[in-house]
Amino acid sequence: NAGVTQTPKFQVLKTGQSMTLQCAQDMNHNSMYWYRQDPGMGLRLIYYSASEGTTDKGEVPNGYNVSRLNKREFSLRLESAAPSQTSVYFCASTRDSISYEQYFGPGTRLTVT
Amino acid sequence: TQLLEQSPQFLSIQEGENLTVYCNSSSVFSSLQWYRQEPGEGPVLLVTVVTGGEVKKLKRLTFQFGDARKDSSLHITAAQPGDTGLYLCAGDGVSSASKIIFGSGTRLSIRP
Numbered sequence: 660n661a662g663v664t665q666t667p668k669f670q671v672l673k674t675g676q677s678m679t680l681q682c683a684q685d686m687n688h689n690s691m692y693w694y695r696q697d698p699g700m701g702l703r704l705i706y707y708s709a710s711e712g713t714t715d716k717g718e719v720p721n722g723y724n725v726s727r728l729n730k731r732e733f734s735l736r737l738e739s740a741a742p743s744q745t746s747v748y749f750c751a752s753t754r755d756s757i758s759y760e761q762y763f764g765p766g767t768r769l770t771v772t
Numbered sequence: 773t774q775l776l777e778q779s780p781q782f783l784s785i786q787e788g789e790n791l792t793v794y795c796n797s798s799s800v801f802s803s804l805q806w807y808r809q810e811p812g813e814g815p816v817l818l819v820t821v822v823t824g825g826e827v828k829k830l831k832r833l834t835f836q837f838g839d840a841r842k843d844s845s846l847h848i849t850a851a852q853p854g855d856t857g858l859y860l861c862a863g864d865g866v867s868s869a870s871k872i873i874f875g876s877g878t879r880l881s882i883r884p
Contacts, residue, residue: 701876
């Protein structure tokens with residue numbers, strides 16, 4: 660089992676460009692999450708999907724959109740990238756929405772110039 | 773606003789020494805998780821504590837959940853260079869926007 664996979668590993672964007680970060684899990688988990696990690700600020704929840712077909716905003720959703728494509732895949736889209744979105748992005752999954760034991764992907768390091 | 777405060781922020785010690793890091797809050801959590809994150813990788817779950825006063829051991833790592841379920845500690849005995857990393861605690865949030873709250877972490881460095 661690969662667990663949680665993310666693509667790409669690294670990305671550089673210019674201000675105003677758009678891109679989609681991909682995430683997939685093979686653990687048959689129901690819930691999936693997107694976080695950003697900035698120095699000294701820990702992990703902050705952007706969006707999550709409690710189950711296939713549902714998505715909810717987290718703590719810092721502005722500037723992002725998500726799609727729960729199917730049970731396995733949860734993508735994060737930046738429609739018009741800004742330098743403030745420079746960060747490391749992590750996707751995670753849990754067995755269900757009441758489990759707090761998260762399994763993380765390896766991350767995507769995004770730089771917006 | 774729920775917060776999880778971790779201390780110390782940074783810790784550098786010699787191999788073989790013991791250490792304790794802390795995760796504190798004014799809020800009550802139904803459970804707390806501890807993760808370790810190595811450079812360039814995602815956090816990896818170490819343990820979940822659920823019951824007030826609970827103690828769990830993972831080889832040389834001992835995790836304790838406070839009696840009031842507001843705080844937790846991680847004690848490492850005889851630290852080794854392989855213990856180096858960022859240690860994060862996390863707890864369940866009370867709102868849908870703050871579903872899971874993470875502390876900002878303790879960055880641990882073990883010198884050979």
